[in-house]
Amino acid sequence: MMRKLDPPAKNNPTNNNINGASKLRKGLWSPEEDDKLMSYMLRNGQGCWSDVARNAGLQRCGKSCRLRWINYLRPDLKRGAFSPKEEELIIHLHSILGNRWSQIAARLPGRTDNEIKNFWNSTIKKRLKNSSSPSPNDSGSPEPKVGMGGLETLNEQEIKTMCIDSASSSSFMQGLSISNQYDLLPLPDVSCGMNNGLGTSYFHEPTSFPQVGFGNGYYGSHGMMMEGDLVGGGGGCELFVPPLESTNIEESGTSNNTTRNISDPHHSSNNDANKINSDNAVGSGIYWQGGNMKMEEWDFEDLMKDVTSFPFLDFQAE
DNA sequence: AAGCGTCTCAACCGCGAGCAC
DNA sequence: TGTGCTCGCGGTTGAGACGCT
Numbered sequence: 001m002m003r004k005l006d007p008p009a010k011n012n013p014t015n016n017n018i019n020g021a022s023k024l025r026k027g028l029w030s031p032e033e034d035d036k037l038m039s040y041m042l043r044n045g046q047g048c049w050s051d052v053a054r055n056a057g058l059q060r061c062g063k064s065c066r067l068r069w070i071n072y073l074r075p076d077l078k079r080g081a082f083s084p085k086e087e088e089l090i091i092h093l094h095s096i097l098g099n100r101w102s103q104i105a106a107r108l109p110g111r112t113d114n115e116i117k118n119f120w121n122s123t124i125k126k127r128l129k130n131s132s133s134p135s136p137n138d139s140g141s142p143e144p145k146v147g148m149g150g151l152e153t154l155n156e157q158e159i160k161t162m163c164i165d166s167a168s169s170s171s172f173m174q175g176l177s178i179s180n181q182y183d184l185l186p187l188p189d190v191s192c193g194m195n196n197g198l199g200t201s202y203f204h205e206p207t208s209f210p211q212v213g214f215g216n217g218y219y220g221s222h223g224m225m226m227e228g229d230l231v232g233g234g235g236g237c238e239l240f241v242p243p244l245e246s247t248n249i250e251e252s253g254t255s256n257n258t259t260r261n262i263s264d265p266h267h268s269s270n271n272d273a274n275k276i277n278s279d280n281a282v283g284s285g286i287y288w289q290g291g292n293m294k295m296e297e298w299d300f301e302d303l304m305k306d307v308t309s310f311p312f313l314d315f316q317a318e
Numbered sequence: 319a320a321g322c323g324t325c326t327c328a329a330c331c332g333c334g335a336g337c338a339c
Numbered sequence: 340t341g342t343g344c345t346c347g348c349g350g351t352t353g354a355g356a357c358g359c360t
Contacts, residue, residue, distance in 0.1 A: 028328070028354090050345070066346075067329065102348060117349075118327050126325095 025059045029068050033058055037065055038073050071112045078110025082119055090116055091124060 025033075040056035046069075049062030058065060071077075082090070086108055093104045101113035101120075108116065 026330075048345070062345075063331095063347095064329075070347095071328070099349065113348075114328075121350095122326055 024061050024064075026064070029072075033060070034068070034073060037068060041069060041073070067114075071114045074112075076110055077112065082111075086111070087119075087124065090120065091128075094120065094124075 029037075036056045036058055037052070040052060044052075044055070046052070049066045051062070052058075053060050053062045053065045056065070060068075089108060090104060093107060097103045099117075101117040105111050105113040105116050
């Protein structure tokens with residue numbers, strides 16, 4: 001459902017202050033603002049959001065720009081209703097993760113945490129409430145419970161495919177960020193994703209993102225950096241299974257202190273770019289979903305250990 | 319057609335974490 | 340160590356769409 005733009009000065013009093021340097025706009029975004037933000041992001045990629053707001057000529061706070069980009073403008077966003085499979089996956093992931101919407105969104109291609117949160121609160125929550133089996137986790141506690149989401153209707157391959165899609169989608173910003181920061185560098189080699197047989201299932205929507213290379217999102221100085229298991233045969237990168245955030249960094253890499261969030265402007269929007277690449281080139285670096293690697297690895301991993309009936313979890317960190 | 323209640327979802331708010339100085 | 344800045348997250352709000360009477 002698309003909203004109309006705010007009527008002038010009704011619910012958006014700051015509209016009248018659009019020319020006031022100290023007054024920031026609030027409320028719905030106009031198409032012009034969207035254009036500004038979109039073109040800025042396409043040209044420059046993600047950096048410090050307050051700089052984005054300033055440099056793009058927007059009378060918005062950086063936070064608002066970030067939200068708008070992430071939830072609406074990002075080219076890899078999928079639009080439209082949730083498919084039954086997505087729904088099932090959401091239910092299941094929620095049963096594991098609780099209200100960790102960003103974690104759930106990381107596993108759904110082209111979906112945002114906000115979108116999933118809204119969907120849950122408006123649709124699933126109600127449905128589960130009305131059904132005979134109440135929500136397993138309405139309280140938000142990540143208490144592991146399995147088998148209530150009907151996920152058994154998904155076969156293993158379907159689930160894996162969904163997660164693969166998720167990997168490409170959720171790591172979009174990394175590719176964007178890096179390619180921007182490395183303006184002087186060649187575009188990341190995304191041949192793995194784009195030219196090497198990953199096919200349409202990898203990219204839900206063909207992107208029209210001209211200058212920004214992204215694919216699997218795991219880039220290193222030699223083209224890509226991947227963490228997780230490659231499954232399937234031939235072609236090298238035919239299927240990429242993203243690691244769950246619970247992946248144990250120490251176990252996966254050769255170093256436990258080289259992990260860096262490359263989408264983090266504090267780390268990546270400066271001349272360290274090359275250093276990041278070289279420091280973390282293939283073999284040691286693990287980049288996954290904007291630095292969420294640290295996110296409560298302990299408890300999520302514990303939780304995941306308890307979940308045995310969910311096929312796609314088989315490929316989680318060992 | 320009008321009124322009203324419900325639903326959806328974009329956007330805001332507040333908080334905590336990480337980082338630089 | 341303290342302070343300030345920025346980011347990211349989850350919770351909440353509220354306008355508009357929708358459906359029912």
